[in-house]
Amino acid sequence: MEINFIALFLAAIVTLVVGFIWYHPKVFGTIWMRENNFTEEDLKKGNMLKIFGLTYLFSLMIAMTIISLAVHQSGAIGMIGGPMMVEGAKPSFSAFMADYGMAFRTFKHGALHGCMAGLFLALPIVGINGLFERKSWKYILIHAGFWIVCLTLMGGIICALV
Template sequence: MEINFIALLLAAVVTLVTGFIWYNPKVFGTIWMRENNFTQEELRTGNMLKIFGFTYLFSLMITVILMSLTIHQSGAVGMVGGPPLLANAKPSFAAFMADYGTAYRTFKHGALHGFMSGLFFALPIIGINGLFERKSWKYIFVHAGYWMLTLTLMGGIICAFA
């Protein structure tokens, strides 16, 4: 199973593109700013190179785990020790990959698993943090909604093209 690193690099851009749209004042940005007591002027003072750079780096980390969650064949490859040891795998591995090598490798399937990751990982994590930080449900749902949409798109791209 070859990994398409370009697809992973592009999937990581989704967090930035989705964020530009989701947190735009005409979408959810005004709610987000109000819930965090931010002003436009305060937001302009941030080091955007650092923010976007680390966002992209963290997004690349997310693509690695999403690859395991969306591409079921990753489990079979992992069972034989990963790509370096494929040549040493038993014939049953080759037979399995011949039968199921491209099964469930669609955008739709990856999007489903990406959405489930958002619903069952991102929402609870953001919810727990938000509750302890005494944030509102609006705050929790704005961020969780962003991550559910973002992970859905990332999962679809990764499953279909990585």
């Protein structure tokens, strides 16, 4: 199984694209600003190149992690010691990959695993942070919803294209 880096780069863009839509004032942006006590002026401050650059870098890290969640064959690769060990793997590995190498490699299947990651990883993380920060449920659900949508799309892209 070779990694399609174009798919990873594409999946990492998802957070930026969804973020532009999700946090737009006509969607959840106005509520998000109110829940954070932000003004339009507050949002104009800051180094946007740094913010978007680091967002993309972090999203790329997330995309790399989603491979192990959405692509089942990555588990088989891990069992033999990683991609560097494929050449020296036992014949049973090659037989397994010949039989199941492309099983469950669809957008739909990856989206399912991405959604599960959103529900069972992102929601609890955002929820815990929000509770300790004394944030509202609107705040928690806006952010968790964003991550559920992003991880769903990222999982789909990665599973179908990696």
